[in-house]
Amino acid sequence: MDEVIADTLSEHLRRYNEKFEESIRADELWGKGLWDVVSHDRQEDLRAFLDADDFFADLPVIPDAQQILRDLSTRFEVFIATQAMSVPNSFGPKYRWLQRHFSFLPPSHYVFCGDKGILYADYLIDDMPRNLLRFQGTGILYSAPHNFAVNCDAEGFVRVANWQEVAAYFADK
Secondary structure, three states: OEOOOEOHHHHHHHHHHHHHOOOOOHHHHOOOOHHHHOOHHHHHHHHHHHHOOOOOOOOOEOOOHHHHHHHHOOOOOOOEEEOHHHOHHHHHHHHHHHHHHOOOOOHHHEEEOOOHHHOOOOEEEEOOHHHHHOOOOEEEEEOOHHHHOOOOOOOOOEEEOOHHHHHHHHOOO
């Protein structure tokens, strides 16, 4: 969900920049995560932003995700998986966000988990290579600034840069 259909990075950057009067941009994070560029003494603040009750409530939708997932859901059984266990108080806000933005998918197709290696499906679109490594189906790496790092195990997966490329990938499937 995060960084594939929901733009969590922009919200994390917004909160960080606002609190610390900085101006870090997503394009400055090429090959690294926000956690890699923020000083150690501010790491707790980064976590606190995620733990805030409203963090996941109003995230922007990644461009084209709604329409393309709607189209794909007419040909495939689509599930949305999210590692909600890493931020337990995100369950409610993520559920409501999915209902608001992806109401064409039934709630029974939302998967809140801790380890995506438990998923059994044909395809998994994810921004985290570690989630794709244990997945038994075809892993599709959704490009995000952090997954361009040399040591991020991104090799061997189909990489897509946006939802238009996802649509093109599935056009003949």
